[in-house]
Amino acid sequence: MIEFIMDWFTGYGVDRVTASYLATGILVIFIVLVSLFANYITKKVVLRALSLLIHNNKFKWDTVMLEKRVFHRLFHIV
Structure with a gap:
């Protein structure tokens, strides 16, 4: 490509x-x-889908992780 x-x-x-x-x-x-x-794309699409999935389940630990913006920080790795 560079050539x-x-x-x-x-x-x-x-x-x-x-x-x-x-x-x-x-x-x-x-x-x-x-x-x-x-x-x-990662932040807008994947994070929005993950948020919907987290809010529609009965577990509490993932909601806390979403509120503390853990997933936002993890997606910087992507």
Whole structure:
């Protein structure tokens, strides 16, 4: 992937070293954007479904964990 981006930049006349830095920067930005999107999906979709599941059962310990935002913190790992 990085070679494709570097070749694209060198096709426009950018030297190889600068193209390498630009390609690396673009890939880092892409990875950050994908990570932010995954974080958003996890928090909005999975956490909402988990909240509905927790509120509709008879156990108390999971409700306490939801109120203390344990699951919110755990989803940062994802």
